[in-house]
Amino acid sequence: MSERIGEALARAKADDRVALIGYLTAGFPEPDATVELAKALVAGGADMLELGLPFSDPLADGVTMQRSNLKALEQGMTVARSPELIRELRAAGVVIPLIVMTYYNPILAYGQDGFVQDIAAAGADGLIAVDVPPEESEALSGRCREASMAFVPLLAPTSTDERIALASRQASGFIYCVSVAGVTGVRRALSSDLGEYLNRVRRQTDLPLAVGFGISRREHIEALHGKADAVIVASAIVDLIEATPREEREEVVRGFVEVLTGRGKV
Amino acid sequence: MSNDAPVLPDERGRFGEFGGRFVPETLMTAIGELERAFAEAQADPAFRDELDALLRDFVGRPTPLYFAENLSKRLAGEDANGEPRVRIYLKREDLAHTGAHKINNAVGQGLLARRLGKRRIIAETGAGQHGVAAATVCAMLGQECIVYMGAEDVRRQALNVFRMKLLGAEVRVVDSGSRTLKDAINEAIRDWVTNVETTHYLLGSAVGPHPYPLMVREFQSVIGGEAREQLLGVEGRLPDYAVACVGGGSNAIGLFHPFYMDESVHFIGVEAGGEGLDTPRHAAPLSAGRPGVLHGAYSFLMQDEGGQIEETHSISAGLDYPGVGPEHSFYKESGRATYATATDDEALTAFRLLSETEGIIPALEPAHALAHIVKLVRDVADGTVIVVGLSGRGDKDMEATAKALGVKLT
Numbered sequence: 001m002s003e004r005i006g007e008a009l010a011r012a013k014a015d016d017r018v019a020l021i022g023y024l025t026a027g028f029p030e031p032d033a034t035v036e037l038a039k040a041l042v043a044g045g046a047d048m049l050e051l052g053l054p055f056s057d058p059l060a061d062g063v064t065m066q067r068s069n070l071k072a073l074e075q076g077m078t079v080a081r082s083p084e085l086i087r088e089l090r091a092a093g094v095v096i097p098l099i100v101m102t103y104y105n106p107i108l109a110y111g112q113d114g115f116v117q118d119i120a121a122a123g124a125d126g127l128i129a130v131d132v133p134p135e136e137s138e139a140l141s142g143r144c145r146e147a148s149m150a151f152v153p154l155l156a157p158t159s160t161d162e163r164i165a166l167a168s169r170q171a172s173g174f175i176y177c178v179s180v181a182g183v184t185g186v187r188r189a190l191s192s193d194l195g196e197y198l199n200r201v202r203r204q205t206d207l208p209l210a211v212g213f214g215i216s217r218r219e220h221i222e223a224l225h226g227k228a229d230a231v232i233v234a235s236a237i238v239d240l241i242e243a244t245p246r247e248e249r250e251e252v253v254r255g256f257v258e259v260l261t262g263r264g265k266v
Numbered sequence: 267m268s269n270d271a272p273v274l275p276d277e278r279g280r281f282g283e284f285g286g287r288f289v290p291e292t293l294m295t296a297i298g299e300l301e302r303a304f305a306e307a308q309a310d311p312a313f314r315d316e317l318d319a320l321l322r323d324f325v326g327r328p329t330p331l332y333f334a335e336n337l338s339k340r341l342a343g344e345d346a347n348g349e350p351r352v353r354i355y356l357k358r359e360d361l362a363h364t365g366a367h368k369i370n371n372a373v374g375q376g377l378l379a380r381r382l383g384k385r386r387i388i389a390e391t392g393a394g395q396h397g398v399a400a401a402t403v404c405a406m407l408g409q410e411c412i413v414y415m416g417a418e419d420v421r422r423q424a425l426n427v428f429r430m431k432l433l434g435a436e437v438r439v440v441d442s443g444s445r446t447l448k449d450a451i452n453e454a455i456r457d458w459v460t461n462v463e464t465t466h467y468l469l470g471s472a473v474g475p476h477p478y479p480l481m482v483r484e485f486q487s488v489i490g491g492e493a494r495e496q497l498l499g500v501e502g503r504l505p506d507y508a509v510a511c512v513g514g515g516s517n518a519i520g521l522f523h524p525f526y527m528d529e530s531v532h533f534i535g536v537e538a539g540g541e542g543l544d545t546p547r548h549a550a551p552l553s554a555g556r557p558g559v560l561h562g563a564y565s566f567l568m569q570d571e572g573g574q575i576e577e578t579h580s581i582s583a584g585l586d587y588p589g590v591g592p593e594h595s596f597y598k599e600s601g602r603a604t605y606a607t608a609t610d611d612e613a614l615t616a617f618r619l620l621s622e623t624e625g626i627i628p629a630l631e632p633a634h635a636l637a638h639i640v641k642l643v644r645d646v647a648d649g650t651v652i653v654v655g656l657s658g659r660g661d662k663d664m665e666a667t668a669k670a671l672g673v674k675l676t
Contacts, residue, residue: 057560059561060292079572104288105567105573105574108558110572131288131559131562133287133291135294136286156292157292158296158462181460
């Protein structure tokens with residue numbers, strides 16, 4: 001349900017903080033790892049969960065995500081299994097808004113209508129389709145609307161004002177502002193033009209703005225205070241999961257999210 | 267280019283339901299600029315003149331249309347007067363500069379990149395022919411050139427890697443996925459997303475987001491345009507069949523498209539059957555796949571039940587790709603063309619056949635088209651005229667072929 005997204009963002013705003021959207025690749029690094037990792041994100045203070053469904057050819061993603069997508073697929077994760085995984089997450093008490101992120105071909109293979117209905121019924125609140133720009137997303141955003149699910153488009157620093165307006169018209173929930181021209185992956189510093197670009201988007205829409213790609217440190221999030229409503233941290237979490245033995249993973253991930261949200265010390 | 271062809275793709279880049287533009291938002295503005303620049307260039311006589319002059323003086327066009335009399339007689343026999351029952355013509359793109367049709371599109375897009383003010387050029391390559399063509403054009407136009415190539419293809423096509431480096435290009439080896447053309451395109455797109463403001467992506471096949479399938483078709487239509495004129499000159503009539511190999515499908519669409527309105531001309535595209543369609547080891551999306559989205563377009567694809575892209579196999583690196591240009595998907599669905607397959611073994615046999623009968627060593631890619639001709643001539647009437655797209659020469663395949671034939675070179 002898309003209202004849950006608005007409520008979560010409103011709570012963060014009331015607390016005068018930038019909301020944190022934590023990312024997990026479904027079925028990575030083991031088929032049964034996702035539920036415990038999602039609980040760790042929640043325990044660390046994440047406001048929403050972005051759940052990436054793996055695709056064999058993730059062309060907007062850097063090496064970290066390529067590896068996690070491939071490994072999840074090798075371990076047997078499929079898009080067909082995703083509604084069941086979302087139900088498991090909900091049953092395990094993960095109640096924060098859940099946004100599904102994937103590429104178009106797995107959605108088409110599942111069947112566009114059935115996919116949106118099934119993940120919505122399982123408890124998803126929104127959908128991000130990386131390679132479906134506004135020109136091609138009419139059908140998908142329409143299905144999301146019917147299922148009361150947010151359709152979250154991406155904007156980039158290269159998006160013109162016309163394109164920002166076009167994407168805003170289809171958007172619900174929030175808009176995903178890609179921070180730099182590039183693929184996903186950890187970056188040391190934020191782009192110096194980010195403020196101006198976010199202002200440009202802000203002038204065109206009242207929807208909340210979430211910034212992603214390269215966000216990996218508390219200082220990035222602090223720098224976005226007052227400029228963005230939320231940040232998406234993805235590759236940094238996946239890197240950490242990859243580098244940590246399973247028995248320590250939940251604690252390490254929770255600790256990292258606590259640092260990002262300002263609840264814990266570095 | 268023919269004037270009477272239907273206006274496809276439409277303004278959304280669709281050939282029927284196929285095509286479109288399924289790319290990350292970061293690229294959409296650049297793709298829009300490219301579409302406008304291409305339309306303006308096409309309407310600009312100065313651009314056309316410069317392109318035509320380079321095609322003539324640099325590429326060596328028009329390429330010959332060669333009557334393969336020995337091959338015709340070998341495959342279909344002679345009539346009572348000692349004339350071949352079937353006449354097979356080869357459109358000799360192997361004689362174009364750099365040895366394949368890829369140069370036609372590379373020259374066109376190189377000039378277009380200059381118009382766009384972009385001096386950094388990236389390209390993908392499978393067999394290495396498009397990489398060599400891109401490197402060649404960049405050397406001539408003074409552009410920086412970076413070529414992405416799968417590690418498996420680097421191994422299969424070592425000679426072309428050396429050629430690209432000699433021409434001043436940087437070759438970046440791609441180790442992800444199946445380490446072939448598909449993965450080289452993924453990496454090229456990732457580079458483009460990152461450097462889109464300064465960089466033109468010189469895509470080598472009739473695949474990708476709109477306007478690439480249109481643009482590559484237009485730059486390659488010189489093949490079919492010349493062949494049509496040449497055949498009318500020598501035969502006084504149109505061919506009965508136009509046959510070409512299909513990987514991404516640029517040489518096939520370039521041969522077919524100028525004959526689109528000539529309904530008597532049958533189009534046959536030949537995909538890589540690999541070790542056979544009854545095995546998973548082939549690269550024949552039109553014959554054995556189903557539609558989906560890869561690399562920016564909706565088209566036939568080799569994919570599993572869950573929409574994951576499947577690994578492909580072909581002895582020919584240039585055909586080893588799980589997708590195909592959207593216009594071919596449209597030709598298939600509308601029935602304008604039929605698509606067949608030839609296996610690795612059939613292609614190798616045809617490769618030797620043409621070498622021995624005509625003194626022309628073809629690349630392994632068009633050897634697939636020739637392999638289909640071997641079967642086709644059994645069922646056609648006397649007097650049938652066939653034009654085959656001989657898309658490239660076989661020098662690059664010496665090592666791979668020797669290995670497949672069990673010959674040690676040194």
